[in-house]
Amino acid sequence: GAVVSQHPSWVICKSGTSVKIECRSLDFQATTMFWYRQFPKQSLMLMATSNEGSKATYEQGVEKDKFLINHASLTLSTLTVTSAHPEDSSFYICSARDRRIGYNEQFFGPGTRLTVL
Amino acid sequence: QKEVEQNSGPLSVPEGAIASLNCTYSDRGSQSFFWYRQYSGKSPELIMFIYSNGDKEDGRFTAQLNKASQYVSLLIRDSQPSDSATYLCAVRQGGSNYKLTFGKGTLLTVNP
Numbered sequence: 001g002a003v004v005s006q007h008p009s010w011v012i013c014k015s016g017t018s019v020k021i022e023c024r025s026l027d028f029q030a031t032t033m034f035w036y037r038q039f040p041k042q043s044l045m046l047m048a049t050s051n052e053g054s055k056a057t058y059e060q061g062v063e064k065d066k067f068l069i070n071h072a073s074l075t076l077s078t079l080t081v082t083s084a085h086p087e088d089s090s091f092y093i094c095s096a097r098d099r100r101i102g103y104n105e106q107f108f109g110p111g112t113r114l115t116v117l
Numbered sequence: 118q119k120e121v122e123q124n125s126g127p128l129s130v131p132e133g134a135i136a137s138l139n140c141t142y143s144d145r146g147s148q149s150f151f152w153y154r155q156y157s158g159k160s161p162e163l164i165m166f167i168y169s170n171g172d173k174e175d176g177r178f179t180a181q182l183n184k185a186s187q188y189v190s191l192l193i194r195d196s197q198p199s200d201s202a203t204y205l206c207a208v209r210q211g212g213s214n215y216k217l218t219f220g221k222g223t224l225l226t227v228n229p
Contacts, residue, residue: 032215043205043221044161093160097215105151106217111160 003027004096006109013084014117021079021112023094029074030096034106035067038091050077074099084116119144121208123220131228136193138223140206143187149209150182150189151217154202161205164191196227 003026013019032051036044048058048069056069068080081088091113095106120143130136149168153161167173167180179192203222
């Protein structure tokens with residue numbers, strides 16, 4: 001149980017284009033999903049917290065107009081990197097929290113490696 | 118600024134030895150503590166979590182928590198080459214947002 005998928009697993013795009021990344025909880029309902037970014041040899045940095053049916057909460061320094069997050073259902077959240085630039089190249093990882101009371105763990109998706117040329 | 122500190126390593130141990138990984142955190146209100154393992158190029162996978170002071174054992178892994186010292190550790194017994202990875206300590210503050218703050222991770226190398 002507690003499987004989280006991401007799609008695509010990797011993407012290469014040209015500078016200025018937009019890229020959408022999907023995060024799905026496959027066998028549980030996730031009230032809350034989290035989006036992280038990880039640069040090489042760095043730790044995970046939380047970008048935003050996504051709650052089903054409401055606006056995402058962004059961390060300080062993360063541009064909400066550049067990183068659009070939609071959490072339309074209890075099993076799907078999407079991150080759209082708009083007008084991507086080479087400095088946006090990174091490993092993007094989502095996680096999901098099981099909505100059942102008492103489950104505090106976050107289960108991570110496999111990640112999406114974005115390369116912007 | 119809530120911080121989670123780990124030695125970056127690398128920590129190198131021979132196969133069969135005990136690996137000891139340490140983590141300190143700054144927020145005294147922290148309630149839950151997690152250890153994740155991350156292989157190169159992969160996403161983190163949860164090893165174990167601990168909420169209460171003391172030790173918690175799961176197979177070859179033991180997590181230790183000392184809230185008074187704001188310190189959490191992970192011991193890996195009988196280390197195997199397959200344990201070679203980066204180990205991330207994560208801390209959840211109190212409240213309902215369930216956000217985790219991650220340390221930078223410790224790179225562990227287990228030598229055959």
